Amino acid sequence: MQKQTKQRGRPKGSNSFVKLKLSDLISIVGADGIVPVSKIWLRENGVGVVESSAKIQLAAAEEPVAPEEKIEFAITSFED
Amino acid sequence: MFDSLIGQDHIKKQLQFYAESHEATGTSPFLMFNGAKGLGKTEFAKQYAKQLKKPLLEINCSTIKNNAQFFEQIFMPVIMDNELTILFDEAHALPKDLVMAFLTVFNVESAKSKRFEWRENTFEFNFEKQTYIFATTELDKLFPPFKDRLTIIDFKPYEANELGSILKGRLDWVNFQDNIVDDISRTLRGNARSAVKRAKEIEMYCESRNTKNFGAKQWNELCDLVGIKAYGLTNTEIEILHTLKTRGDCTLGMLSAATGLSRTAIQRDAETYLLRKALIKIEGTRKITPEGTKVLACV
Numbered sequence: 001m002q003k004q005t006k007q008r009g010r011p012k013g014s015n016s017f018v019k020l021k022l023s024d025l026i027s028i029v030g031a032d033g034i035v036p037v038s039k040i041w042l043r044e045n046g047v048g049v050v051e052s053s054a055k056i057q058l059a060a061a062e063e064p065v066a067p068e069e070k071i072e073f074a075i076t077s078f079e080d
Numbered sequence: 081m082f083d084s085l086i087g088q089d090h091i092k093k094q095l096q097f098y099a100e101s102h103e104a105t106g107t108s109p110f111l112m113f114n115g116a117k118g119l120g121k122t123e124f125a126k127q128y129a130k131q132l133k134k135p136l137l138e139i140n141c142s143t144i145k146n147n148a149q150f151f152e153q154i155f156m157p158v159i160m161d162n163e164l165t166i167l168f169d170e171a172h173a174l175p176k177d178l179v180m181a182f183l184t185v186f187n188v189e190s191a192k193s194k195r196f197e198w199r200e201n202t203f204e205f206n207f208e209k210q211t212y213i214f215a216t217t218e219l220d221k222l223f224p225p226f227k228d229r230l231t232i233i234d235f236k237p238y239e240a241n242e243l244g245s246i247l248k249g250r251l252d253w254v255n256f257q258d259n260i261v262d263d264i265s266r267t268l269r270g271n272a273r274s275a276v277k278r279a280k281e282i283e284m285y286c287e288s289r290n291t292k293n294f295g296a297k298q299w300n301e302l303c304d305l306v307g308i309k310a311y312g313l314t315n316t317e318i319e320i321l322h323t324l325k326t327r328g329d330c331t332l333g334m335l336s337a338a339t340g341l342s343r344t345a346i347q348r349d350a351e352t353y354l355l356r357k358a359l360i361k362i363e364g365t366r367k368i369t370p371e372g373t374k375v376l377a378c379v
Binding site: 069 | 126129130133135136137138139140143144145149150153154158164
């Protein structure tokens with residue numbers, strides 16, 4: 001008879017996160033408090049993550065912007 | 081009305097007719113000026129715009145990369161709602177997506193405007209306010225259905241007497257002697273822009289020598305100074321003549337090997353003018369003609 005193995009991992013339907021108002025969070029950790037957030041969430045909100053060995057720094061994501069090529073044109077007006 | 085321009089009489093007549101009908105109908109056909117460099121396409125567009133009493137907007141199509149760039153940088157800020165004559169120069173370089181857009185825009189029979197929908201925006205092309213002209217040196221590179229929507233106007237090379245008139249018109253203070261204008265015109269390769277450039281060189285010569293007289297002696301000196309050859313030949317063309325003279329008849333491949341030029345460069349840039357002037361002929365192989373030999377002896 002096979003022995004039933006103990007199930008591992010997160011049970012189906014459970015969630016590790018809860019929703020919290022930012023004002024409530026500030027009241028817990030303070031305005032300068034450090035809160036861990038997911039890198040994926042940051043990226044989705046347009047913030048790039050720069051990792052260094054010492055600490056994690058946040059930098060606003062900047063798309064590499066190619067210099068916009070200008071269309072060459074000239075206008076000639078005629079006197080009456 | 082095109083009196084200030086010399087030559088291209090068939091085009092003057094045609095544009096005159098369109099300008100008059102524009103006064104009556106408020107619209108003009110979509111024109112395509114076709115011809116080699118220096119035949120006056122831009123100058124004729126300028127005079128036509130002047131006739132229509134609309135400023136001329138000249139756009140270099142090789143700097144347009146896509147629809148977004150065109151509509152954002154040019155159409156919305158400069159063209160829309162304004163009275164303009166628009167010249168799309170080097171039209172063979174239009175990006176493909178803009179050509180596709182123009183297929184829709186210029187597919188009109190008698191409508192005086194066309195609404196073009198693109199990326200949830202509507203752009204109104206008002207043909208009473210805007211007159212569209214395209215110009216190209218390479219008509220064969222244009223998408224055929226796009227060409228079908230345009231009225232093609234062919235520019236032809238200038239006659240020697242017309243080039244002489246252009247030259248003299250710019251140098252009315254110079255006293256030309258020894259029928260030298262005919263000799264000068266023969267070096268201009270049927271090209272009006274070359275006539276303008278040559279006039280500038282003669283002006284520089286006369287001013288630097290402090291003279292108003294320009295005859296054979298002065299012309300020979302100027303040719304020597306700035307490297308003007310018989311028939312206005314380029315060094316590449318002279319090299320081809322020289323190769324044919326020394327090696328005898330050559331295939332295109334042999335000519336390419338001897339000159340170090342690609343076959344395409346020889347066919348596109350050098351042979352055409354030599355053939356037009358009957359300095360060479362092609363009969364299976366390339367041959368120098370007696371006239372070519374004579375010219376080669378002079379240079």
